[in-house]
Ligand SMILES: [Fe+2]
């Protein structure tokens with residue numbers, strides 16, 4: 001044992017409650033900001049970190065339950081929701097990265113590293129294990145942010161002001177664990193409006209935008225190479241599904257933690273589907289920056305409330321898309337294109353869970369947000385809406401059972 005004074009089991013619970021709170025606040029801010037970040041590489045990292053943050057929260061909640069704390073946000077310091085709201089109120093990519101990663105996650109990492117010396121490690125072994133589980137992802141996240149931020153700050157002047165403000169808010173509540181020296185809270189900064197939820201998803205200004213009328217689907221049988229390239233280009237645009245889930249997650253904070261954990265994973269899966277498209281088109285000689293971005297599907301879905309977006313995605317688009325994936329796997333296996341077949345087989349596997357989550361959570365969303373409809377009624381309404389409003393012909397074809 002080191003010479004430090006150790007915390008009691010009750011203090012340990014309070015520390016863990018704060019760690020979970022900050023990871024959850026990071027998850028929420030990153031999910032809300034996913035559509036608002038125009039830098040493609042940052043979007044890809046942030047989508048992964050939404051899931052890693054959610055998973056860290058889940059691990060800490062499990063330990064809190066073992067320590068008989070079942071309401072981890074009960075009696076939390078009133079300063080903490082103020083810090084969380086300030087993360088959301090970042091104005092651009094630089095401020096998001098500076099506050100979420102280089103203030104919150106960096107200090108959280110430091111706190112977790114010394115936690116085994118602060119708690120009674122010999123008796124609190126499961127919490128020591130927890131720190132070993134959570135630290136590696138946090139280290140990678142912070143290292144990424146430290147390397148990436150300098151590459152974009154030219155575009156975002158004065159980002160340090162918001163970083164220092166958020167750091168000041170945190171310090172005024174005694175830091176990550178709440179027992180540090182408390183400074184007086186910083187003066188409120190004017191002119192920092194909340195930009196969430198993003199009504200339009202952002203891309204770098206020089207990236208091409210999808211034109212629905214120019215989207216011709218090549219015939220799978222007579223033009224297999226054309227079809228393959230076309231299909232994987234559409235995969236890269238599943239980024240918009242991840243962005244849609246980011247906004248849905250941000251707009252439904254009243255829902256249970258289990259739902260949020262599932263949506264965070266759903267978000268990362270859609271990001272992975274975009275990445276499998278990106279990997280495949282690059283192997284086939286295309287650059288992702290040259291693939292027209294289907295921003296329209298995110299933008300038109302944002303005209304709907306979160307519940308309807310979730311029902312549209314999980315009870316219409318995803319189940320309708322399943323048969324095509326089976327057909328494509330058989331098609332690529334027949335052509336001995338094992339890479340394409342492997343990619344779609346994992347996509348198909350993920351989609352099974354997305355549809356299952358949709359069946360589980362859509363009824364809860366309907367109830368929570370006072371919809372009079374049943375699951376089947378909203379499915380029918382959303383399918384009719386989709387056929388009318390989607391810019392993607394492939395989604396209409398799937399609705400008409402053409403694969
Ligand atoms: Fe997907």
Ligand SMILES: [Fe+2]
Pocket residue numbers: 269270318350351354
């Ligand atoms: Fe999906």
